Amino acid sequence: MSEYIQHGQTGQSVGRVEKQCFTFAQPPAGLTLACGAAIGPVSIAYETCGRLNRNRSNAILVLHALSGDAHVAGTYTADDEKPGWWDFMVGPGKGIDTDHYFVICSNILGSCMGTTGPASIDPDTGKPYGLSFPMVTIGDMVVAQKALMDHLGITRLHAVIGGSVGGMQALEWSVRYPEMVDSAVLLATTTRHSALAIAFNEVARQSIMVDPNWNHGNYYDSQKPDMGLAVARMIGHITYLSDESMRLKFGRRLQDKADFSFNFDADFQVESYLRYQGRKFVDRFDANAFLYITKAADYFDLERHYGQGSAVAAFANARSRFLVVSFTSDWLYPTYQSKAMVKAMKKNALDVSFCEIEAKWGHDAFLLPSQRLSSIMKGFLDGDSGT
Template sequence: MSEYSARDADDVSVGIVEKKFYTFGGGTNQALVLESGAEIGPVTVAYETYGQLSPAKDNAVLVLHALSGDCHVAGYYSKADAKPGWWENMVGPGKGIDTDRYFVICASILGSCGGTTGPCATNPASGKPYGLDFPVVTVGDMVTVQRKLLDHLGVEKLLAVVGGSLGGMQALEWSLRYPDRVAGVIALATTMRHSALAIAFNEIARQAIMTDPNWNKGHYYGGPKPDTGLAVARMIGHVTYLSDEAMRRKFGRRLQEKDAFSFQFDIDFEVESYLRHQGSKFVARFDANSFLYVTKAADYFDLERRGGAGSAVEAFAAARSRFLVVSFTSDWLYPTYQSKELVRALKKNGLNVSFCEIKADCGHDAFLIPNKRLSSLIGNFLERTRDESRF
């Protein structure tokens, strides 16, 4: 096949899509057993698919979302939708993940509020939302749920798993938990384990939620919600997704009202207005408890301790996939040195690894922003993997 080249497909979309649901674990002795030892069932998984599964079933690509994402990766739910899925620039006809070639699957993660079972779902034991009665989950638990969905869809092998940030952690976990089911792994702006800095920011954000007087120890459903705490948590997180250069370019020290300071504790700077807007938007679409659970799962992720391994090199001894690892120069949440540590661990196991650091000044969120180089990297990797796959 010829080398991949992305056509100008900015206005090309997968079109109108449908969110689907799969439920398992509702029968006796069929509950999902989590890494913590806790059990939960039934579990409902929200998911979307795009494109067609080939007769040989060798073109399936699983896209894995980050903390605030969900299964709606591309397309629109109706013609009235103002915004498409969160990775519309990457997933679709002729794009980096070409739905004319690949059968693309994306599922909302366990513990989230995107339709998959999480703390805001109904606890069958009480008939009320779980709240903090929902068990703490891990990235490994999320991947187990995704595997059960693929079994339901009849997808035994994955051409590739693709994810950025927390999605990248899931992609790495797939390569270790189910090495014989994954031909390729694309890990973008991610890490093998959170640094103390990343854990610290997550803890500050969680405390913002848990100290909100409306949090009520997680049982706020049906009453006032901890909107202020969740908005502050989002503001904290959003700063870590940007970069100094991006914020300087976009806001600088420009005032909201250009004449003078207000000399009050209200909005003076444009950046303050922007962060408050981001916080209020997030509150309208996300669940505070889900934020707690998903950030905790990210903090627990640690490939150097996985399965008793003493190092990342030992952890990847079971991996069989080929890998594409991509970092971004201005990502200070998961800096390039962490991606290079991952690449070294993979190479010491003799695995096929490609690495690229992309120059970008927009911070951690760079993998979500349209970038022709990133689209080309992903498209070429998928094509080579399909041509050379052992599956």
Template sequence: MSEYIQHDQQGASVGLVEKQTFTFAQPPTAMPLACGSPLGPITIAFETCGRLNAARDNAILILHALSGDAHVAGVHAPSDEKPGWWDFMVGPGKGIDTDRYFVICSNILGSCMGSTGPASIDPATGRPYGLTFPVVTIGDMVEAQKALIDHLGIQRLHAVIGGSVGGMQALEWCVRYPTKVESAILLATTTRHSALAIAFNEVARQSIMADPNWNGGDYYGGPKPDMGLAVARMIGHITYLSDASMRLKFGRRLQDKADFSFNFDADFQVESYLRYQGRKFVERFDANAFLYITKAADYFDLERHHGNGSAVAAFAKARARMLVVSFTSDWLYPTYQSRVMVKAMKKNGLDVSFCEIEAQWGHDAFLIPSPRLSGIMKGFLDDDHIP
């Protein structure tokens, strides 16, 4: 069995998948970053499912959101209770059909989920990088992904697919490597952050840096800034939801109480929920990685970096077929931002499909099972299917 072919499928799931790593940019051939600093060696964690065909032209690269990882579908062991984060979308006969496509999902540069980031060991010192890790951009993340795709021997991707920060990476792929991408699916994303999005990220970062345990980013081996990171996650989580979803899920219902406590306990269900989300997040994520990834998202500006301030000029080099999807209740990246990019794409004569899906779940709607979204994506991908 090829190293790029996964284990037997189990029902509607891709079944067992394996975490893999690829290391490159060994000094003295370190990878130059947008900030001007070189970085190397770089390790990228990734997982694959499906089968790469003989022509190596049925590969789909899935790009995860801010705190995601490479575990997009399937399970690592039969005893796993929780499959990959997009298991309902990726698998045999699903929106992204692994009977037809070879799916790759890699953890982004700067993260803490297997790829090189601020929590990784700096070979020069033998200690975690911390804030000595250089600031990375969405473009740097794509450069690392490109190295992985080259390593896998794939000359052209059938599709790049991403939501939110993953959508930013997909956009960057389309304009940075236009001949390498056949099609792209862009979900709940934007060509650049609004002032509102930057503001929420900055408040979240400040909550981490205000935690006494942050210690200027040098907290490895000691107490971690868990409270600051938990609050940062709570702030972010609010932006992922919507007024409608919070009203339906929580309203003003009390948490296991008949009346107010008249102290600062979590009286309301929504308070308890946010505290739970914060506690759960600190168990799996690194505070410094959160700082770096949110900064990369804030720095992303397709118009500035590829179009001299013009959205139309930014897409001048793009060649891919595009599917842009927004959600009615997404107030973090609202539909008007998707319409701006669609208009710019069309002015360049690109083959663009656009759909606004009515959904009450806010920005996170693309991470919630939706037969309509699955159907739209499957139809778009299979319309240009490679046998």
């Protein structure tokens, strides 16, 4: 999607950033998870940009999606060709203006991008956890993030902002720690997965677990389940796009061929693209981490955990201002789910703003530059900056 990246960018880069690490929950106490198990020590990879003001009231926590990481903006070195995943949104003069805000982005618990997860070394065995790593939830991820905020001396957040699985974390923050969250921005997200979303995740997980190299998660000293993970990514990637985006980008165009190959090569451009996305993904992500994070997303159910089945009751303790944004072509988390969320918030007399943005690019639209999204974000955040 590189052809869209430069469109609509404004502002300057945050420049050089540094990947940092915070370790806590030392044994024997460890960090107790929702499943009842405890792990420790726990390390969290994170990144910051901008400056924390004197009264520590300008902190914004940005929460990444399923396969994201802590590298939200800027570059690590002068040779970096690719900046952070939300570089168009985070920086001086941008939607999340680092001239005014101190931005923190941390990698989620259970991931493989610097934070403790199934690929990490189990201190009891000296080997990677694999499937001995306990199941984690969105709530566990947020508890770990809270420990990081405590470490940084931040007792209130001007905003928590997230899209997709990151939006689930922002929702969890708003109801678990309502006294800490002044505002929450929820992009292309939901209070709980639909059967359709769970089904796609399950097919993706099965593609990993039927790979003969998966070996019940014990593959770290041998060949990895690259084919299974690649197919899982291909499945997931389809859900992030839309019919219109695929029609415009690929149609039925052939890949460097005048006619069909009459074999199982990638005849169509869309086939070649998905295979490329799958191959690229296995170079940077761990198969077990994919299993754990997708399961955590499926388990997330704000109504069940906080409202005994009621969306209205789930938001009863929330105190923050909310900005909810959906995208017209997002069929993974469609607009009706955002509207149901907004309705439940309003029944609690919460301050809620809602916007549905016309976009062709499907669920991934929040990751692509949009001047409208940047303007809406900036207006919402600056409306009560506290700086």
